[in-house]
Amino acid sequence: MASERTGNTLENKRKHVCVIGAGLTGLTTAYRLSKQGYKVTVLECNLEPGGMASAFSIGREKLEHIYHHIFTSDTYVTSLADELGLSDKMQWFEPKDSLYMAGKLYPFSSPVDLIRFKPIPFVERIRTGLAVLKAKKVDDISRLEEMTAKEWLVSNSGQKAYDSLWDPLLRSKFDNDASRVSAVWIWNKFKLRGNSRGSSVSKEMLGYMDGSFKVLIDALVEAIRKNGGELFLGYTVFGLTKLNGHFRIACMLEDCSSVELEADAVAATISTPRFNAMTGELGLPKEYLSKTSSIQYKGDLCMVMRLRHRLSDYYWTTVCDDLPFVVVVEHTNLTGLRKYGGHIVYLSRYLDITDPLWTQSDSDIFKLFCKGLANMYPDFRPGDVRDWRLTRTRYAQPVIGKKYSVKMPAMNTPQPGVFLAGMAQIYPEDRGMNYAIRLGDQAAEAVSMHLEGSDSNKANCK
Ligand SMILES: Cc1cc2nc3c(=O)[nH]c(=O)nc-3n(C[C@H](O)[C@H](O)[C@H](O)COP(=O)(O)OP(=O)(O)OC[C@H]3O[C@@H](n4cnc5c(N)ncnc54)[C@H](O)[C@@H]3O)c2cc1C
Structure with missing residues (x-):
């Protein structure tokens, strides 16, 4: 009889939740739900977890494809790192910032x-x-x-x-x-x-992790697995339907074959256009779709270079002149050289994907960016670049216009059991790892409330 007494709770907790996206929002959602005892499956189209904060190997280190740091006010990141036993990995640095204007670098810290x-x-x-x-x-x-x-x-x-x-x-x-x-x-x-x-008003401190933010991402993945959850990489979700009270999630795999999973609830931690593309058959009401369709996103081109020499003493330089990139981030001026095997510099440009630059080849963008660097730093030579790579992020930044609170789609979609938690729903703060983690916490709570609530509904019906 013991199983009968505990059975109901255990059964609730083994309800299956599919989380779409293994960025920090998706991984946090999955971590929280798996910790509560739910069966969780994370589906990620890329071959690595971490989304925009994912990293690659360079020298004898890991490094984000796109520059990342945190502020001391980013307490969701530091609390999660503490919870996962990573507090000793968080390091704090005082950055030197500058503005590049009319051909001149101005200190701006x-x-x-x-x-x-x-x-x-x-x-x-x-x-x-x-x-x-x-x-x-x-x-x-x-x-x-x-x-x-x-x-x-x-x-x-x-x-x-x-x-x-x-x-x-x-x-x-x-x-x-x-x-x-x-x-x-x-x-x-x-x-x-x-x-x-x-x-200290004059001193800003920025945080970075020993081993990169991949350390946090890996710890989340490990905790999800330890709690019985699964992560499938190379699974692109393309369809979401409801059948007999369950959701069916259709995925395309790397070899172009497809599989279907079944779940009691789905948390889509992705951009609104991607959400719209997979939910056509759910028949969501027009009012909700008009919100998810109205969000405009900027794309981002981010090039990381490994250089033989540093360009300046600054960590962050905002470029006010007309150059092909808008920010120069000399990562190693913040963190030190570590074991990267050179000076790490990121060049970034947010843009509309209608801009011809978006569709130029990687090598053409590299040439343009080198020309821009030579303009800014007279000592720079393309031969100083040991290697480089370019990351294109299609949905990098939602455009936050006036009265955004009215336009923002709700996390609880009109289809009970389907949740949308993407960076377009971070407001009034701006997107960032800290708020991705907060959003993941909120999404897990919403899913859990729904699943618990539906059980009490059933109980009431008996
Ligand atoms: C240029 C740039 C610089 C940044 N710098 C900083 C910084 O310094 N500090 C900071 O805190 N934040 C920074 N950010 C923001 C930060 O990276 C993001 O806010 C955060 O990582 C978002 O996490 P997310 O999980 O919400 O989204 P994402 O990281 O985008 O994760 C979504 C995941 O869903 C997956 N996915 C999408 N569609 C599907 C599908 N159909 N099927 C399966 N999987 C799918 C994607 O592959 C991705 O892995 C920066 C972002 C950019 C673009």
Whole structure:
């Protein structure tokens, strides 16, 4: 009879959840649910887990395909690392940042650097500093939701400061959509960057893991497996249907064969266009689809180079001049050389996929980027590049326009048992590993509530 007493709970917990996507959101969702006793299967189209934060081997180290660091305010990352026994792997560094403007590198790490930043008039430098402080005090964002970042910045820091400083910064993320971006987005950046300075306003600290963030991803995968969950790599989900109270998840494998899995609930931790492409047969209502279809995403080209020499002393350089990339990230200026076998530099460009650059070949992009580097750093020679690789991320950054809270699709879709948890649902904060982990926690809670709830419904019907 003991099994009868415990059977109901155990049965609940062995309900099967399919998680689509093995980025940090999907892995966190799967980890939490597997820890609660659910049977969890993660399906990932790539051959490695980690999504945008995935890594490759270089020298005797691992390194992200795309630059990554965290802020001290990213407590979901640090808490998860602690929980997985990785606290000793998190290291903190003081970055040196700069702006490249009119052919010149300006230090840009602290309020003192802002005061000394001659390209904008003195009064506007002061107003810019005050605008940042003002933004940090805002608690109710409803008024900011009605404004663009441009409107807010021009009125608070001045036109010249906007043209010289903020417009290039917004363009570096949103390209030709810069003027549409909501004031909430920039407010959140000011607030978070401020929090990462802690009590010492002039000092920002950035976190990176010994062994790269792959250490965190591997620990999540290991914990999911230890809890009885599974991860299938090279499984591209292309269809989601409901049959006899269960969901059927159709996957295409690497050899173009297909398989179908069955689950009691599905958490899709992917972009909205990919979600739309796989849910056509679920018959989701128009109101929900109009939200998932309206989100616009920027793509990103990120090239990582291993160089014989460093380019500058800076970790982060925002490029305000017209060059093919918008940011130069000298990773080894933050972390030290480690065992990479050279200086690691990332060059990144967010863009619309209608931009001709998106479809240029990797080698043409490499040539263009080398020309850009030679413009910025007169000592740079293409022969300094030992090796390089390019990562194209189609859904890299949702464009957060005005009144985004009204446009954002809910995690609980109108089809009970199907959940959508992608970076377009991170708001008012901006996407990032920290909020991917928070979203994973929220998705696991929503799935679990649904599965527990459906059981109590059944119990009520008896
Ligand atoms: C240029 C750039 C720089 C960044 N820098 C930082 C940084 O410094 N710090 C920071 O915290 N964050 C940074 N981020 C953001 C961070 O990487 C992301 O917010 C986070 O990794 C998102 O995780 P995710 O799981 O939500 O999405 P993803 O990582 O995109 O994971 C989604 C997964 O779903 C898979 N998938 C998609 N469709 C299917 C399908 N049909 N079937 C199966 N699998 C599918 C994808 O392959 C992917 O692995 C950066 C991002 C970019 C683009």
